[in-house]
Amino acid sequence: MSPNYILKRLMMIVYTLFVVSLIVFAITQVLPADAAVMMLGENATDEALNALRQSMGLDAPIWAQYGHWLGSLLQGDFGTSLRTGQPVGPIMFEALGRSLLLAVLSIGLMLVLAIPLGIIAAIRRGKVADMVVSLVSYAGVSLPEFVTATLAVLFFADLMKWLPPTGYVPLTENFVDGIRYLVLPVCVISIILIAHVSRMVRSELVDVLHTDYIRAARMKGLSGGTVLRRHALRNALLPTITIVALDVGYLLGGVIVVEEIFAIPGIGRQLIVAIQARDLPAIQAGVLIMAATYSIVNFVADILYAWLDKRIQYD
Known part of the structure; x- marks a missing residue:
């Protein structure tokens, strides 16, 4: 590059x-x-x-x-x-840190679950596992965040009493309580991301597995696992980088609903309060900081994409 x-x-x-x-x-x-x-x-x-x-x-x-x-x-x-x-400035950047913590944890959980689910669905295309993953993916994409969040609070907080319903505790003050308050919002945000990315991984991997170089690798006597790890996944997962970068933009916008429902003082919630109070400097700062974050994330994604795929040459 x-x-x-x-x-x-x-x-x-x-x-x-x-x-x-x-x-x-x-x-x-x-x-x-x-x-x-x-x-x-x-x-x-x-x-x-x-x-x-x-x-x-x-x-x-x-x-x-x-x-x-x-x-x-x-x-x-x-x-x-x-x-x-x-x-x-300090208020918005502190709030941005909370929102980015939600985003990073959600993306981490998404990558841990979405990639294996997409791989399973691709290698078992047309079978029960593929249909189950597809069904879960369609359900995740169809349900909006406020519905998923409300159901999660009703079941895990009100009915089962496993997790606190709303609130936020900084991890620096109490790590265990901070994690407990983050579990529900992170899972709610991750659901739609998992559905989106798992479908993308499945689609890309199915296409890659039917290419000539994969057939040639199999004809050399390489095992299915070796072909999958060394040849198929590297190319199939490249578009996932772009999707994850775009999802960061979605998170900065979509997380506003989740922050409001779970009373997390992130930048989305701060922006809502600023709009309601007609706090012009806070509105200006919040929007500009979110735009800068999204631009930087996409820049990093382009650099990472070119680094992983040497065939791409940017002038």
């Missing part, structure tokens, strides 16, 4: 974030919210409101406000929350 390609991709990330910043700033400007009123209250006098708007630069032209906001972003200042009066 050439350094020029890496530089181009990094510049594309910068360009994407610039466009996202323009869109987010424009949208927040048309929202029916006045930062001065949010900070001083509706009973504030016009003189106090005008003085605060002038001190915050809200009376400046839109392009000047955007330039000031972008300049602050480049210095690591995401602004101050209108709701809490605290800096937005």
